[in-house]
Amino acid sequence: ELKVEQNPLFLSMQEGKNYTIYCNYSTTSDRLYWYRQDPGKSLESLFVLLSNGAVKQEGRLMASLDTKARLSTLHITAAVHDLSATYFCAVATDSNYQLIWGAGTKLIIKP
Amino acid sequence: EAQVTQNPRYLITVTGKKLTVTCSQNMNHEYMSWYRQDPGLGLRQIYYSMNVEVTDKGDVPEGYKVSRKEKRNFPLILESPSPNQTSLYFCASSLHRAITDTQYFGPGTRLTVL
Numbered sequence: 001e002l003k004v005e006q007n008p009l010f011l012s013m014q015e016g017k018n019y020t021i022y023c024n025y026s027t028t029s030d031r032l033y034w035y036r037q038d039p040g041k042s043l044e045s046l047f048v049l050l051s052n053g054a055v056k057q058e059g060r061l062m063a064s065l066d067t068k069a070r071l072s073t074l075h076i077t078a079a080v081h082d083l084s085a086t087y088f089c090a091v092a093t094d095s096n097y098q099l100i101w102g103a104g105t106k107l108i109i110k111p
Numbered sequence: 112e113a114q115v116t117q118n119p120r121y122l123i124t125v126t127g128k129k130l131t132v133t134c135s136q137n138m139n140h141e142y143m144s145w146y147r148q149d150p151g152l153g154l155r156q157i158y159y160s161m162n163v164e165v166t167d168k169g170d171v172p173e174g175y176k177v178s179r180k181e182k183r184n185f186p187l188i189l190e191s192p193s194p195n196q197t198s199l200y201f202c203a204s205s206l207h208r209a210i211t212d213t214q215y216f217g218p219g220t221r222l223t224v225l
Contacts, residue, residue: 004153031210042201043154045213088153096209097142097161098169101153 002027004091006102014110016078021105023072023089031092032065032072033099036085043088046074079109113138115217117202123223124192132187132220134202142205143185144169144214145177147198154201160185161208192224 003026013019023032034046047056049065049072056063060083062075072089086106090099115136124130136143144159146169156169160179174196176188185204189196202217 009151033214042218043203043216045215048213050211090154092210096211097159097167098156099144099154099210099214100170101146101155103151103153 002029002091002093002100004089004100004102006087006089006105008105009103010106010108012108012110013079015080018078019076021074021076021087021089021107023074023091023102025070025091025100027094028067028070029091029093030065030067031096033090033092034063034072034074035088035090037088037104038085046087076107081109081111083107084109113215115202115204115215117200117217117220119220120218121221123225125225126193127191130189130192130222132189132200132202132222134185134187134217135183136185136202136204136215137183138204138206138215139182140204140206140215141182141208142210142214143179144203145175145185145187146201146203147171148201148219149198157187157200192222194224196222197224198222 005024032049035043047063052067054065060077065072086104088104090101145157146154158177160166200220203214205214
């Protein structure tokens, strides 16, 4: 059974700092997704990682996937307040018809 | 505008009173899915559909029904709601039959069952 674990679950940081959110999963998969959710809002797609070694960057966010280690990271560079949100990773099952989600990382960036 | 819509956005009901949450997408997507979101648990998949008339159970299907009679619509039915179905529900869709690309989410339906 595929399980997805994110850590940390909560992160409070200062503007300008760098940090990394980790997403570990328990069985083989080569499809991993990162989403952002603002309070009271829906989910917005950030990155789709579809192969081992995939790296995607958008602004201050960079995501990578290591399928051998079953690990994805979401790196935040020089954080700004606007990046405060909850970040979820989700992993596709073997069938590719389902996504299993992590519990989310609530990120608070203080000015 | 390309979007996924859900109705209602908020609903308070009582135990046992049948309800339907509608979901519609205008992007001609093959795949549609329902999730529930509960604090600390992330999203859990209830049902999904790969095409018209093709649906399958997700991780938490008990107490829910779905149908996919048209490509654009994927309603979620609670025949006899119970308080443990109080949650935030999201409908999502993606272009292909399998999850190979981005899922687009609706705005969410906050359901309270008393």
